[in-house]
Every structure is written in structure tokens, then in C-alpha cells.
Amino acid sequence: MAAFSAWFWNERFWLPHNVTWADLADPAPGVEYPKAGHLFTAFPLALAIFCVRILFERFVLFSLFFLSFHAQNPDSRRLDGLSKQLDWEVRKVQRWFRQRRNQDKPSMHTKFCESMWRFTFYLCIFTYGFRFLWQSPWMWDTRLCWYGYPYQVMTPGLYHYYVTELAFYWSLMFSQFTDIKRKDFLIMFVHHLATVSLISFSYVNNMTRVGSLVMCVHDASDFLLEAGKLANYAKYQRLCDLIFVVFSVAFFITRLVIYPVWVLNSTMFESWDIVGPYPSWWLFNSLLLVLQLLHIIWFYLIARIAVKAMLRGKVSKDDRSDIESSSGEECDAPTESPGPCSPSPKGQNGTRANCVAAKDGAQKHNGW
Numbered sequence: 001m002a003a004f005s006a007w008f009w010n011e012r013f014w015l016p017h018n019v020t021w022a023d024l025a026d027p028a029p030g031v032e033y034p035k036a037g038h039l040f041t042a043f044p045l046a047l048a049i050f051c052v053r054i055l056f057e058r059f060v061l062f063s064l065f066f067l068s069f070h071a072q073n074p075d076s077r078r079l080d081g082l083s084k085q086l087d088w089e090v091r092k093v094q095r096w097f098r099q100r101r102n103q104d105k106p107s108m109h110t111k112f113c114e115s116m117w118r119f120t121f122y123l124c125i126f127t128y129g130f131r132f133l134w135q136s137p138w139m140w141d142t143r144l145c146w147y148g149y150p151y152q153v154m155t156p157g158l159y160h161y162y163v164t165e166l167a168f169y170w171s172l173m174f175s176q177f178t179d180i181k182r183k184d185f186l187i188m189f190v191h192h193l194a195t196v197s198l199i200s201f202s203y204v205n206n207m208t209r210v211g212s213l214v215m216c217v218h219d220a221s222d223f224l225l226e227a228g229k230l231a232n233y234a235k236y237q238r239l240c241d242l243i244f245v246v247f248s249v250a251f252f253i254t255r256l257v258i259y260p261v262w263v264l265n266s267t268m269f270e271s272w273d274i275v276g277p278y279p280s281w282w283l284f285n286s287l288l289l290v291l292q293l294l295h296i297i298w299f300y301l302i303a304r305i306a307v308k309a310m311l312r313g314k315v316s317k318d319d320r321s322d323i324e325s326s327s328g329e330e331c332d333a334p335t336e337s338p339g340p341c342s343p344s345p346k347g348q349n350g351t352r353a354n355c356v357a358a359k360d361g362a363q364k365h366n367g368w
Helices: 002-008 021-025 036-063 065-072 076-086 090-102 108-134 156-175 185-204 208-233 237-274 279-312 354-365
Strands: none
Touching (some): 036 108, 036 156, 036 185, 076 090, 108 208, 156 185, 156 208, 185 208, 185 279, 208 237, 237 279
């Protein structure tokens, strides 16, 4: 075990030339450098976040009961219209809706509350991170991410920002086993694991200053995606479309402009001039470049959906599988042979919001 530990924590991989772990072990009084042991704090915090989420979702479930009522309890006018279209008695239509509500499928409530929780966290952590970075000198001069590296003090604000982000993604890994089972379960699990690995890697390597910039850039558009999904679940089509446009613009600016011009320029060129390359530097920048490639792919998918929406006026149906549900599409109304996923009767519009069509590709970008 000792041999493995010595191999894994090899100084020649992790640290710049002429720097050892011993140099970072005994800082001056009142000075703290990042240590791998600090990351263990994220585990109890992740459990606490998971518990807060459970309480939060139960509160939202209670306070937003109208959402399920609106989606699954049609008013008398709609019942009369369906009764005439299907040549059914009103009582038979009511019975069909009651059976649909009782089916073992994820309710709109559950989806809404999951997105509400993520929206709340992303918005709060982005607000905290942006306010913290606004007061940090390396936001205005990214060369300060590398001056004095790796002897850069870990401030309480930066530590809290890092550990909270790490704990949240640990909690997402836990909650995947209790959330609605989605078709992309394995993909998102790997994504969360990669995010946790990148955050942990940059912390141990004391690249926390540039790491905080990366996290803030990504958080800037994550909450907009969740806001769009909330608008869709609440059946506010125009609001959802508007948020989709804002999300697309924010995604383009943060991921395809700010990230490469501001962050990658610093990690690849400024750090090369100030610190110089070393093995973990090459790995870190390689991972950031892969992330940029994914940004380009994701934005292509978003742009394709936006163009299709403008040409058709609206997206009539998502032409890819809906990963938000594990058991198929929700049905809008009964048909002559009601089943788990019967099509809507003639005249019912099955339009899906633009932001929902984009979520399959864009949802995988949250975090690093």
C-alpha cells in the first residue's frame, strides 16, 4: 500500500520542478495550502445537501400541488370536449384520467421538484461564486492564477466554494439511485464522476484559482437550463421558449467565447510563461481541451434545434428519446384504446418546448 501511495503521489507528476510535498506541508502560521485530506469534508456535506434536497422537494411538492392538478385533472370544459371527440361518457373520460394518474410513472410533480432543486442550487452557487470572484484579483488579471504558484494561500471563501461544488456533485451521484430512472443513467453517472475527479484534481494540485473561474463559467448557464425545464413542466410554452433563447445565448458566450479566450488562454499560455509545463499540467490542459470540444458539440445540437424551431415556427416533437422519463412519453388525453402511452385525440397539440428538445444534449454539460 505504501508503494502504491508513493507512486500515486509522485512529486514529479503533481508538482512543478524543484517543488516537493514537504515544501507545502509546513506553511507559515495563519497560512493554509490545499491538501488532499480537505476533500473528505465534502462527504458529510454531500449527505447534508442530499437531506436538504429531500426536505426541499417535499415542501415544493406540497406548495405546488396545483401543477399536478392542472396537468392531470382536466376541467369540465375539456372533459366535455373529449367526451364529444371520443364519443365517450364524461364519467368514462374521468375514469381514464384517474387510471392514468394511478399508473406507476414519474409524476410531473417529481420532475418539477428535481429541476427546482437543481435550479435553486445552481442559481445560489453561481451567485456566491460570482460575488466571490468579483472581489478576487485573479478574475481581473488571470496571470495572478500563476504568480507564486503553487505557494498560493487557500482562503476560506475559495475553500467553501470548492467544497460546496464538490459536495453537490457527490450528492448528485448518490441521488441518481433514488431519482427517476432515466435512459442516460450511466452517461450522467460517468459525467458526475468526471466532474468530481476534475474538481478534486485541481484542488490537490492547487489550481484552485483557475478552477474557480471554470466552475463559475459553467454555472452561469446551468440554472437557465433548469429554469426552462420548470417553465415547460408548468406548461408555460412562451416562457420556456424565451428562456431557451436566453440559455442558448448564455451558453455561446460563456462556453465558446469566455471559456477559451479567458480560461484556456490562461491555463495554456500564461501558465506556460510563468510556471512552465510539467506532467499534471499537460493532463489538466488536455482535460480542459476535451471539455471545450464537448462545448462545441453541445452548442451544435442546441443551434440545430433552434434553427429547426425557427423554420417550423415551433418544435412539434422532440425527434430524440426523452431522457426525462424512463417509461415513454406522457399522454395528453385518452383514445379509443387507452393504454400506457396512447396518442392524443385529434385536435390536441403535442408540442414540446424548444428547451426540452435541447435538454438531452445540454443537460450533460452541467458542471465541468
